[in-house]
Amino acid sequence: MSCSRGRGRAQSVRAAIVAAAAIWLLATMLAEPGLAQSEVPEPRAEVTVTALTRVLGPGTIPALDDPARDLSYPEDLELRVLVDNVGSAPLTGAQLVVEVHPPTLTRGLLAAALEGDLTGPALHVHTQPLSDEGPVQPGELIGLTDRFARQEVIWAGGTGGVHPVRIAVLLGTEVLDEVVTAVVWLNDVPTTPLLASLIWPIDTPPWRGPGGSYPSGVERETRPGSRLDRLVGAVERAPANVPVVLAPAAHLLEDLSDRSDGYVSQVRTEAGNLEPRRVGPSDAGAIDATALLRRIRDIAGLSPLTPISSSYADADLAALLAGDAVHGELAAIAAADGRRRLQRQLGVEVDGATHLIGAPLDSAVLDVVPGETLLLPSHVTDLPALGNDPELGPPVRPLRAPSGRMLTGLVGDPYLAAGLDQLGSGTGAIVASQRVLAETAMAYLTSPGSGPRGLVLLPEQVWDPPGAVADELLEALGGAPWLRFVSPATVTAQAQRSSSVLGLAPPASGALDAELGPELSAVWTDLHAAVDASPPETTRLEGRPIEQLRDDLLRATSAWFRGDGTAQAAALVRDVRRVVDATFGVVEVAAQPVTLTSDTGQVPVTLERTRGGPLQVVVTVESQGRLLWPEGRRSELIELSEGTAQTVSFATQAVSTGTFPVTVVVTDPAENRELARDALSVRSTAISRPALAAVGILVLVLLLVGSLRRRPERPTLEVVRDTDGAPPDRDVGGGGTR
Template sequence: MGAVVATALAVLPALTPLPSAPSAEAAEPPSRLAAVLPTADDTQLPALAVSEITPAAVGEKTTVTIRGLVINTTDRTLDDITVRLRYSPYPLADRKALERHSDSPDTAPYQSGPTTSPDNTPLPPGSAASFELKADAEDLDLYGGFGVYPVILEATSGQEGELGEVHTFLTYTGSEKPKKLQTAWVWPLMDRPQRADDDTYLTSDLAAELTEDGRLGRLLTIGAQDGEIDSSYTGPTPGPEETATQSPSPSPSPAPSSSPAATSAPDDTEAQPGPTPEKAPTTADPVPITWAVDPALLDDIHRLGERSYWSLSNADGSGPALEEHEATTDAQVWLAHARLWLAEDPVLAVPYANPDLPALLGADLAGDAQTAVELSRSTVASLLGREADTGLAWPADGVMDKATLEFLHSHGATTFLLDESAMPAQNWLGHTPSGAAPLSLPGGEKGTALVIDRGLSRVLGADTHTPGSSALALQRFVAETAMIAAEAPDAKRTVVLAPPQDWDPSAAYATGLLDATENLPWLSPVSLTEVRAGEADAEDRKGLTYPDKAADAQLGADHLDRLGSIRRQVQLFNSVLEEGQDPFRPAVLRLESAWWRRDDEGADTVLDRVDQAVQEHKGKIYVIPGDPITLASKNGTLGVLVANDLSDQSVTVHLSIFSENSERLSIGDYTESMEIGPGGKTTVYVPLSATVNGRTVLHLSLHNADGEPITDTPTTIPVNATGLGSGALIISGVAALVLVTALAPRAVRRWQRERARGDESAAAGPAPDGPTAADDETVGSTMPHNDRGQVGEQNGESAEDTRS
């Protein structure tokens, strides 16, 4: 098949052409392997790599051609290299035998086939040589007719012996024409949530995935089948009536408010719409596919192209840090092409962010589940310009309990994509059952279960980015589908092909799968919406079940407890916004995603970041702290400045103030409720009244209409009362007058006595040998007690005067 050739060319470009290995006499140095097989530094290169096996379906008169590379991974020059085919002439019995041959190195077919030698030998270390091995089907003597035959390719050298081997398959049809299997494709454009809060991405990887060579770019282009991304085409921009369904995005909390990049996209991201991309004409109808999208991923991509954004990084080892990135035009281009190319095909949309519905419904969060469905539909309508098929549902991990079934059915779902564990095959069944089975719905209605083949999903999800892996994975897919067809060649069955939701195939492999679906003689591609289940199909499968492993894998109690705490803070923040605004609604839904079932570390990261973002946004509504206040009189007025630094939302808040000492400083009536526009401020004037001098503290906080505080820590303002009123002055004056009235007569009498003594001393004159006034004290202090008392009486001092 041509697709297999494309696989080889995409994965092993060395084949067209391969540099010649130099001879011993060559003057030029040998070509290094890095130039032949570009690959990641940490990828272990194989000694033998298969680039293509043609044809995929081998007929009686077919010549099988196998091409590939022999790679010298040793440190010696290799010579005498041989590539040999070994096989079994008998087909494998069942799919388990196929798996054993693919995975086990111990299975060794005994029949020797043709051999070949690479052209360019001797082969220096680090070089590769191409080989081509041919075998006629009639010479292989394949006895079993239509079936899958095990094959081993071996590479050996005279110096090193065995270099490497590859296990693969030949699918032989012979002269038979098996009954065709209906094959229905589900093509996922999905991923885990890429953002925590609306402006902070978990990594910076998404932008690279949207390029033509990136994961999502490849899936979109290959799923469109012969489409090509035009980097100048940004398509029609959603109008106001379309974007009105989107929830308002909070301003980037990490970004400085003065940064223009935080509010508008740079000019160079505004690409002018180019000509509408068209699909190249094809000779065959495209393979019908049903696109499976997570609207949260579409929303993440849309935000990426709007304006600058932030990503978390652990590059310095010190924990998450924020890194700013410019808006990317690639996001606008990818979304425009998705809007164009998904316009006609069926689209299945999971609820926003693919929530863990069993966990939410079990935790009485049915309102969040309802919101996820509503936001999913509005996002698809806004960003893709169409509606998804509401009759299709894909529960997380393909399993659902009774409550989830009832919930999804209540929103229109009648056809459910399920994992094999949700509706396993009967134990007695000897073949792979049809992927379509009847399903009983609430109210006695009949629905359809589309059961995804787990073995094929593993094959589809194989790593095909290493050398030679695409060709081998494609050959395994061919063998698996042939084995299913051969198990019950007369039964009419359907195979549902649904890769993992984070599918990352190489371009060659994805293209080869679609071509194989179209061209293999035992496959008949159909649209998923056309698949119908027959009553006979119900007998081959057990009834709907919710596996214990699935119940154990649900979001745990710790995650839901933290989620509940964040939801309460979000509700508190929303309570001061205009009615109906809920800017953190998408962020909360992303926290409820089933993707976090298997990623505890990632779950902790998003919980921490959203919690921090909510606190940051609450912190943008605050009382601006003021300087300490000196109150110079009994009455005064305090001006309180309240700010709203949110760039997109108006708020209505209530101000509460209390004094630590209400007897010293009381608060009068003031305007408690206020509405503040985005980026606005308002002043509230508060009357104060002091009764006693001294210091006290005012505590100011903001709350919603129900009295719940918005600010975690109240703002404090010290107040110092230094001036008193007239009443206090009168009281102080009266007290002073009483004191003066009581002490004045006593002071006058003392003054008169002192004056009289002075006059008597002056009239008598000094005694010739008598003591002086100073000596009186000395004498008095040395006299006997009775004598001192006499002296006191001579000085005219009574005991009462002394006490006075």
């Protein structure tokens, strides 16, 4: 019995082992194809254009007076590329393919082609292997050149054209990577170049935070290699024939100036708390700020074109004008202050006729902005979408404000705006800058001989082109004979203009957020009240410059702080509120009941300054009509100092006996902020002189009326007899009875 059980257990174990082995073998067989497939390396490559003949044809060199002179011009398309094997597999049999396509007919078709939407066959195609020495190994970088001779390509006729060029790396039929650019062919020398204005914004969100301190990362914004450094450096190295129109933000220059003397930075500790750290004038952060400010001032002073300004702190004027009356006041101040502040920081004249608009606006804004010309990005206007290849018309358009005021709108080109925004897209400096150049050429070639036309290149305020790309862009534009760079005022005055009034796209957001708007109005009003209540010649409140406090409230209206930035704006407002409340401090009223033993007397009010510095206040009294105030209800200015008390008296006159309540209110001189309030009672026990006079007059009137109402004596009646003896009821005249 036991032997049979042992044999049964052994057979069961062997069966389990066999089953497990079968399952493992089956799983391995099923997994091997997927495993083998996942282990196959995927071929990948990246292509970068490092050189390109941007503009070709006889129209690239102006004709000279001597017709016998041999004029040479670029007629062969040459390019150089780098191909990087960024995959993990060798590239065997991969090829570089370069296609030159026919010239595009419209700006919309060119934009689509540059996005990769190429239709129709190429004019000419070149193909070459990536390497003649075998596979390109992973991580290997291959440099290749290609050249299209003049006779190989049927270039554009007429004045010229813009030819898309496709450069791709192919492995069999698979496209590993490709870029699309475009080259310009000119047959005729441009005789009427476009009047082009290249705006160069240098802008950031306001840096200075509550308490006048700066965030810990602010040093990164000004160090060498930063975005601001690259933008300024590109202008410093720009060709002389490409003058840009500087548009630096006034608040940025103010922050750079403030930091140059040293500043306080908020540093986060290991515990996660923010602690102030003093940065001295000799520290790197202050030195970099000083150097950047000096460079901006230098290029502004050397530029042949006048800088332009925008609203201070890039205030959201549309949101402010949708708010209350205080917001409207802030909008008017911010709109007008931008130019004045920028001119003070740069030390040069700033264009007073042109105002740069960055944030969305509505028609109400047109009545508060200064100047005669508004420089507008296309997305804030009612220009049609680009997808349908619309007719854009001239960039110079009339604008009409609700009041009837007429202005001129100068609209940034939407195709160029898209190209400028993609300068940092990673396509490389040559391709990115060539797109902008090709777009300007297409704008010219759509109507090359139709008189002076304008073109505005207006990037976004936040644009961030890599340094090499910005340099390549300016270098490329310098080689465009169809462009003449001028100021916005010149474009407005000399270029063709449309007669149709330009419409505005309504802003997506309305008034300031509920958590910010009402408090901003209240703090702005209280700040002015605190300044009025301070002694004359006061320049600081609680150690903070008054101008800086005002600036912080203006900065809280910045379009940079809409949406996710509302918390930063609210922090600025709260900080000013703290300063205002500390300035007013505490004023207490000591008012005791008053008893008048005659019809006139004095009501004394004692004020005590228990906390806060010197402060000017006024006291007013409020009562019902039983008390008169012959010398007025409002006191003269009273200056209080901390720890002192002063008493002011009000002359009063009671018109009747009784006890009357009086309210005492202490305010700033403009009566905008109530500092203290108390109530007292005035008891009158004597009849006032006016009351006695009134009683006397009443008695006299009653006596007079009584005397006039006495009845006169009645006369004595006598009986008179009729001498004729006629009966009394008889009619003497005869003729019958009654």
